[in-house]
Amino acid sequence: MKTLIHLVINGLSWEGEVALGQTLLELLRDQLGLNGAKQGCDGGECGACVVLLDGKPVQSCLILAAELDGSTITTIEGLNDGVSKIIQEAYVAVGAVQCGFCAPGMVVATKALLDENPDPSPEDINKAMVGHLCRCTGYVRTVDAVQYAAKHIKELNGAE
C-alpha cells in the first residue's frame, strides 16, 4: 500500500508515492538518488544517515517517509551555502575525514549545531555528536573540525 506525500527536499518541492513501511533513508537513496546520507547500521546506532528534518538532525533510517507529508528535508547534497562549505572544508583541513563514511552525517549535525550555537564548547560538540560513530579518526579531530568551522564562520559573518 502506498500514500502520496509532498516534501521540500534541498529547497525543491517534491510530490510522490511512498510505501507505508518505507524509511526516509530508503526514499532518499533508492527513490530519489540522493546517496549522500549513508546506510550504515540501518538501526539508529551509527549516525551515518543523519539529515535535517525541519532544520533538526534526525536518523533517516528510523523515520517513515509516509509520516513526513509537508516536511522540509535537507541532505548533505543540499548543504551548499557559504557556511556549509566552510564546515565541509574544516573537516578536511583538520584531518577529520579519512574513509569519509561518517562524514555526511557529522557535517549535517555540525550545521545544525552551529546554527543554534555559533561558539560550542568541546562538551557541546561531543554532545551533538553522540550517536555518530567513526571507526577511523577518533573524536578529537571532530571537535577540532567543528571549532575550526565555528572560527571561520565568525570571520565570514564579521566580514559581511
Ligand code: FES
Ligand atoms: S544508518 Fe541510520 S543510524 Fe545508522
Ligand code: FES
Ligand atoms: S572517517 Fe571513516 S568512519 Fe569516520
